[in-house]
Structure formats: structure tokens, C-alpha cells
Amino acid sequence: xxxxxxxxxxxxxxxxxxxxxxxxxxxxxxxxxxxxxxxxxxxxxxxxxxxxxxxxxxxxxxxxxxxxxxxxxxxxxxxxxxxxxxxxxxxxxxxxxxxxxxxxxxxxxxxxxxxxxxxxxxxxxxxxxxxxxxxxxxxxxxxxxxxxxxxxxxxxxxxxxxxxxxxxxxxxxxxxxxxxxxxxxxxxxxxxxxxxxxxxxxxxxxxxxxxxxxxxxxxxxxxxxxxxxxxxxxxxxxxxxxxxxxxxxxxx
Amino acid sequence: xxxxxxxxxxxxxxxxxxxxxxxxxxxxxxxxxxxxxxxxxxxxxxxxxxxxxxxxxxxxxxxxxxxxxxxxxxxxxxxxxxxxxxxxxxxxxxxxxxxxxxxxxxxxxxxxxxxxxxxxxxxxxxxxxxxxxxxxxxxxxxxxxxxxxxxxxxxxxxxxxxxxxxxxxxxxxxxxxxxxxxxxxxxxxxxxxxxxxxxxxxxxxxxxxxxxxxxxxxxxxxxxxxxxxxxxxxxxxxxxxxxxxxxxxxxxxxxxxxxxxxxxxxxxxxxxxxxxxxxxxxxxxxxxxxxxxxxxxxxxxxxx
Numbered sequence: 100x101x102x103x104x105x106x107x108x109x110x111x112x113x114x115x116x117x118x119x120x121x122x123x124x125x126x127x128x129x130x131x132x133x134x135x136x137x138x139x140x141x142x143x144x145x146x147x148x149x150x151x152x153x154x155x156x157x158x159x160x161x162x163x164x165x166x167x168x169x170x171x172x173x174x175x176x177x178x179x180x181x182x183x184x185x186x187x188x189x190x191x192x193x194x195x196x197x198x199x200x201x202x203x204x205x206x207x208x209x210x211x212x213x214x215x216x217x218x219x220x221x222x223x224x225x226x227x228x229x230x231x232x233x234x235x236x237x238x239x240x241x242x243x244x245x246x247x248x249x250x251x252x253x254x255x256x257x258x259x260x261x262x263x264x265x266x267x268x269x270x271x272x273x274x275x276x277x278x279x280x281x282x283x284x285x286x287x288x289x290x291x292x293x294x295x296x297x298x299x300x301x302x303x304x305x306x307x308x309x310x311x312x313x314x315x316x317x318x319x320x321x322x323x324x325x326x327x328x329x330x331x332x333x334x335x336x337x338x339x340x341x342x343x344x345x346x347x348x349x350x351x
Numbered sequence: 352x353x354x355x356x357x358x359x360x361x362x363x364x365x366x367x368x369x370x371x372x373x374x375x376x377x378x379x380x381x382x383x384x385x386x387x388x389x390x391x392x393x394x395x396x397x398x399x400x401x402x403x404x405x406x407x408x409x410x411x412x413x414x415x416x417x418x419x420x421x422x423x424x425x426x427x428x429x430x431x432x433x434x435x436x437x438x439x440x441x442x443x444x445x446x447x448x449x450x451x452x453x454x455x456x457x458x459x460x461x462x463x464x465x466x467x468x469x470x471x472x473x474x475x476x477x478x479x480x481x482x483x484x485x486x487x488x489x490x491x492x493x494x495x496x497x498x499x500x501x502x503x504x505x506x507x508x509x510x511x512x513x514x515x516x517x518x519x520x521x522x523x524x525x526x527x528x529x530x531x532x533x534x535x536x537x538x539x540x541x542x543x544x545x546x547x548x549x550x551x552x553x554x555x556x557x558x559x560x561x562x563x564x565x566x567x568x569x570x571x572x573x574x575x576x577x578x579x580x581x582x583x584x585x586x587x588x589x590x591x592x593x594x595x596x597x598x599x600x601x602x603x604x605x606x607x608x609x610x611x612x613x614x615x616x617x618x619x620x621x622x623x624x625x626x627x628x629x630x631x632x633x634x635x636x637x638x639x640x641x642x643x644x645x646x647x648x649x650x651x652x653x654x655x
Contacts, residue, residue, distance in 0.1 A: 143594075145355040146362050172654040176459050184467075184641040185648070187459045192654065244649035280355065280362040283653070311357065318357040322589055330585030333410045333593050334578045337600065341417025344604040348418075 130162075130293045130301045131155050132272075139278060140312040147253075147280045150307070152203075152289055153273035160295040161205045162262045163212075164274045165222055166307070168199025168254070169285030175241040191233045191241040198283035200227060200249075203260035203274035211294050220299075222292070224255055253279040284310055358592035359403040365598065367397060372411075372602020379415065379603075380610025381617070382626050385573070387412050387544030388476075390599070392469065392633060399595065401462055405452070405543035406590030409580040411599045412545040415607060416574045423567025430518040430564045433528060434571040437550075440529035441576035444536020449583040452540055456588070459652065466637050468542050473634030476548050477627050484623035519560045519568075528558060532572065540580050545573040 132154025139148045152164050173196045179188040204211060208223050218226045229242050249255040262274045290304040311319055322329045354365045371393050379386030387408050394404040423429055455461040510524030531553045535546035550569045554560045560568070585591040 141355060143355050144353065146353050174459070174652045174654055176650050176652065178645055178648040178650075180644075184463075185643075185645050186463055187650070190459060198653075241649070245651055248649065248651045281360070315355060315357045318593060322358055322585065322591070322593075326586040326589060327582070329593075330582040330591065333585060333591050333596060334413060334581050336593065337410045337413035337578075337581070337596065338417055338574075340597075340600045340604065341414035342421065344414070344418040344608070345421040348608040349422075 129157050130291060130303060132289075132291045132303065134289055134305070134307065138307065139282075139309040141284065141310065141315055142313050143315050145280055145315075147282075148278045150276045150278065151273055152276065152291065153271065154291065155269050155271055156264070156293060157269040158295075160293050160300060161211045162264065162272045162274075163202065163204040163208070163222060163292040163294065164262055164276075165290045165292070166199065166201045166276050167197045167288045167290070168283060168309075169287065170195040170197050171283070172196070173245060175245050177237075177241065177244075189235060189237070189241075191231050191235050191238055193229045193231045193242070193245060196229055196245070197227070198285065199254050199278065199287060200224060201256040201260065201276050203256075203262045203276070205262040205264050205272065208259055211297075212299070213297060216297075216299065220292075223259065224250075224257070252281055253277065254282065278309065282309060354594070354598075356399070356403075356592050356595050358407075358590065359399050359595060361398055361400070363397055363399065368595070368598040369602040371397070372599040373606035374602075376415070376603035376606025376608075377610040377613075378606075378626070380607035380612075381614045381622065382610075384626075385412060385415070385545035385547040386603070386607075387546075388469070388473065388542070388548065388630075389633070391465075391543045392637065399592075401465055402452075402456060402588060402590045403592055403595070405465070405541070406581070406584035406588060407592045407595045407599070408543035409539065409577045409584060410591055410593075410596045411603060412539075412577040413574055413581060414596075414600045415603055416545060416570045416577065418604060418607070420567060420570040420574060423570060426567075428563050429567035429571050430516060430560070431568075431571065432514075433516045433519055433521075433558075433560070433564075434568045436514065436525050436528045437532040437568070437572040438575050440532025440534075441536040441539075441572055442532075442579055444533035445540045445576050445580045446536075446583060447533075448537040448540025449580060449587060451537070452584075453587055455541075463641075465542060466641055468538070470634055470638045470641065472538075472542075472549070473630050473637070477631035477634055479552065480623060480627035480630065484620050484627060488620035488624065519558075519564050521559065523558065531557065532576075536576050539573075539576050540583075545570075545577060547573060 132152060134150060134152045136150065139150065156162060172192055172194050174190055174192045176187040177189040178185040181188065202223055208217055212222065217223050221227055224246065227246070229245065231238050235241065246255060250257050260274060260276070262272050264270050264272045287307040287309055288304050289307050290302060292299055293301040310316065352365045353362045355362045371390070375386040375390045375393065378384070378389060391404055391408055395401050420429065452461065455464050510526050512525045513522060514525045515522050531550065535550050538544060538546045538549060547569050551565050554565045554569060555562060581591055
């Protein structure tokens with residue numbers, strides 16, 4: 100946490116410096132943003148990571164920041180009682196489900212943009228379009244269950260977070276996000292949107308990679324790319340440690 | 352202290368894993384059981400995905416079986432010929448089991464099958480152990496040793512492909528140990544256990560092997576069957592987590608040695624009764640999970 104605060108402090112200080120030294124830089128752009136850390140690295144002590152998105156807005160307007168994870172197909176299963184025990188009986192598959200979804204805004208979303216625009220741009224958790232090719236009567240229930248599971252895991256935001264705007268023209272903004280340890284690896288997208296008079300004045304998006312690094316990445320890559328060798332090494336390691344244990348404890 | 356497990360893709364407390372390994376190792380050393388049937392539910396409870404638990408347990412059992420079999424070997428208590436015949440069945444059974452595991456995973460019933468298998472097996476073993484240990488306990492009190500026939504002829508001895516097993520002083524059909532190996536092999540693949548707790552009674556009561564050769568021979572074939580499962584799970588399902596395996600091995604090896612030393616000093620029957628009760632409680636807990644209305648009837652799975 101301290102490291103995170105330190106990092107945020109450094110980042111904001113850097114921006115303040117940019118504003119002081121280059122007063123013209125911000126006014127040339129209506130919306131400029133950066134984020135920290137630039138890539139999220141999953142190492143063996145990874146327990147989740149905070150990310151701060153910050154920037155500068157020239158002129159009036161509200162700011163919305165949306166972070167989306169890589170998409171996957173997800174099966175949602177429902178248990179039903181069968182012969183006295185609970186068994187997975189129904190299954191609905193959803194395509195292109197983001198592994199992560201969080202949104203932050205400087206004011207409540209429905210005060211900033213019309214419902215149509217929010218829906219069209221998929222801003223806000225309730226506008227997420229989770230499409231299924233399956234024709235179950237209860238698709239809506241399954242969809243809701245999917246969102247709730249993801250919210251419980253900290254992967255989807257429950258409520259929009261806040262974008263804090265500070266200073267007068269040009270204004271600084273920042274928003275905080277958190278990626279839990281269970282966040283999927285892949286390419287995330289950060290989208291910042293500047294809204295003026297109920298319309299999107301400017302939108303920018305950028306990729307944020309979340310990847311396994313170091314030993315963790317080596318093991319995963321190895322397990323998938325060279326599965327037979329990995330399996331053999333796992334066996335040899337086990338054989339050796341069993342043998343070592345025998346030798347070690349026979350002497351004691 | 353948390354550690355991120357690369358294959359399981361979860362972050363788990365490193366001390367928790369070491370303690371669990373040591374506790375299960377201690378019990379297995381104390382009672383001479385493999386401990387896989389305790390380790391699997393514990394790891395699932397700790398938040399590791401069941402598929403990874405089963406794949407990884409297999410590699411951990413390789414390690415504990417090696418250290419166990421070496422001790423038996425030095426005392427000449429391993430019937431290698433019998434072990435190899437069991438192994439033929441074991442290889443076929445475990446390969447079939449891994450295939451079955453993959454199919455069950457695809458249709459979303461693997462968790463159910465794992466839990467159901469545990470309920471059935473834990474109940475049977477718990478009851479058998481409880482009865483056996485209570486009898487032994489009472490017998491010791493009355494101080495009358497029961498007489499056991501050295502050899503009994505049953506339908507088993509009418510089967511074809513007879514083989515001579517000199518070390519076990521048996522002349523029986525090779526089909527029987529192969530069938531036992533096959534069934535236990537399936538259990539290894541699906542439940543992430545060594546299967547000793549099924550193998551040992553089957554060897555004593557079905558094959559009629561002398562008790563002293565049973566543990567070593569069972570461990571001998573478990574090494575190869577669990578190695579086969581480790582390999583197949585790694586190749587087919589990518590569910591073997593080397594980091595998790597090493598942590599469990601370290602804890603398990605130490606626990607097993609301590610348990611093994613303690614076992615000579617504690618009253619065996621009372622402890623066996625205790626273990627039987629523990630096993631039954633675990634079985635009852637899992638059975639309750641199947642029957643009770645779940646807190647959450649929905650579950651989500653990422654299709655990779």
C-alpha cells in the first residue's frame with residue numbers, strides 16, 4: 100500500500116511538473132491521461148494490484164473512466180435437486196464476456212449521459228451486453244448470476260467509482276481501480292471519456308497488459324508449451340524428493 | 352505470507368499449505384495411509400480449483416510413496432512380481448480415469464463425481480476401520496488371539512491365467528490383481544488419491560496376500576500409477592502445479608517421518624478408532640453438501 104501511495108504521489112508530482120513547466124501542453128489537448136503502473140506483473144507474491152488513472156482536462160465537462168478486461172466464453176451452470184442431491188442441470192454459455200469491468204465517473208452516470216448513449220457505449224455495469232446463443236427461458240437469470248459472481252469476486256464493480264476532479268482550468272483528475280489476484284491475464288483496456296453537454300466530446304483508449312512475470316510466467320509457459328517435459332520434470336522432482344527424504348531421515 | 356500458484360492462478364498462504372502438508376503427512380505416517388483422501392478435500396477447501404488439486408496431489412503422492420517404499424524394500428517387504436501385475440491394470444485404469452476426468456469436466460459434472468466418490472469411499476472405509484479397530488481393541492482386552500485359516504479356496508481360484516507369486520506364496524489368476532489395479536487406477540485419476548486404502552484391503556481379503564508384503568507392494572505400484580496420472584494430467588489438462596506440489600511435499604515428508612516415529616509409541620487401536628471417526632465425519636460433511644440446499648445454485652466456468 101505504501102508503495103502504491105508512493106507511486107501515485109510520484110505520478111501526480113510528475114504531472115504537476117508538466118503543468119507548471121509546460122503550461123501550453125495541456126491546453127493543446129482537451130484530455131490527456133496516463134496510468135500507473137503501466138503494466139501489471141503477476142509475480143509469486145501477487146495478491147492483487149491497484150491502478151491509478153490520472154490526467155488533465157482542459158475546459159468544462161465530466162470525466163468517465165472505463166476499464167475492461169480480455170473477453171472469454173463463460174458457461175453459467177445451475178444446480179437442481181435430482182434424486183435428493185444437487186446436480187448441475189442447466190447450462191447457458193455467454194460469449195465475449197469481459198474478465199474485468201469497472202467504471203468511474205465524476206458524477207452519477209445518468210446525470211452525465213443519456214441512457215441511450217450509455218447503452219450504446221456499454222458504460223455502466225447494467226449496460227454490459229452479455230449475449231448468449233442458447234435459448235433457455237431463464238437466460239436473464241443466468242446473466243444476472245454471472246454478473247453477481249463476478250461482482251463478489253471483485254472483478255466487476257458494483258457501483259461506479261468516483262473520478263476526482265481538482266483545481267481550476269486546466270483541471271486534474273484521477274480514479275482508482277483494483278485488480279484482485281484472481282484477475283485473468285491478458286490485455287485490459289482503459290478508456291477515458293470527456294463529456295460536455297450530454298455528448299461525448301472526446302474519448303481515448305489505451306491497452307494495459309496484465310501478465311505473469313518471472314518464475315510464475317516461466318512455469319505457466321512451460322506447463323502449456325512443453326507439457327510432456329513439464330510432466331516428466333514434475334515426476335522426477337517428486338521421485339528425487341521422496342528419495343532425499345528417505346536418505347535424510349534414515350540417518351536421524 | 353501469500354504465494355501465487357502459477358497453474359492454479361490463485362494466491363494462497365504458504366504457511367497454510369506447509370501446515371496442511373505436515374498434518375496430512377503426520378496422519379499418513381501415524382496410520383500408514385496415503386493421506387491423499389484427506390489432502391484433496393482440504394486443498395479444495397483452501398480455494399485451489401478441484402481439477403488442479405487432483406492433478407497436483409498425484410505428483411505429491413509419487414514423492415511420499417517413494418520414501419515409503421524404500422523403507423519397505425530395505426526390509427524385503429515388496430513383492431515386485433505382484434506389483435508389476437497390479438501395475439498393468441493400474442496403467443490402464445488411470446489412463447482411462449484421466450480420459451473420464453476430461454469428459455466429466457467438459458459436461459460440468461466433475462465436482463459432483465469427485466464429491467460423490469468421496470462420500471461413498473469415506474463411508475465404506477470409515478465403517479470398515481471402525482469395526483476392525485473396535486474388534487482389535489476388544490480382542491486385546493480379552494487377550495484371546497483369533498485363529499485364522501492360512502488359505503481358503505473361493506471362486507477366485509477358478510479364474511484362468513494363473514501365475515505364481517513366490518514372495519507372497521500365492522498361485523492365483525493374474526486377472527484378479529489386474530482388475531484391482533484397474534479400479535484403483537481410476538480412483539487415482541479422478542480423486543487424486545494413491546488408492547492404498549482400497550488396494551490394501553483388496554490385497555489382504557481378495558488376493559489373500561501376507562500382511563507384511565501388502566504395504567510395500569501397494570506403495571510400489573502406487574508410485575508408477577500416480578506418476579502416470581501426473582504425466583497425463585500435465586499433458587491433457589495442464590492441471591499439475593509444480594509450486595504447489597513442492598510445498599506439499601516438503602510439509603508432507605516431514606510430517607510423515609514424525610508420524611512414522613510416533614506410531615510405535617501410541618496405542619494403535621484407539622488411534623485407528625479416532626481416524627475412523629474423522630473419516631466418517633469428513634464423509635458426512637461432504638454428503639451434507641450434496642443434499643443440503645446450496646447457498647448458491649449458480650456457478651461459472653471460463654471456457655478456455
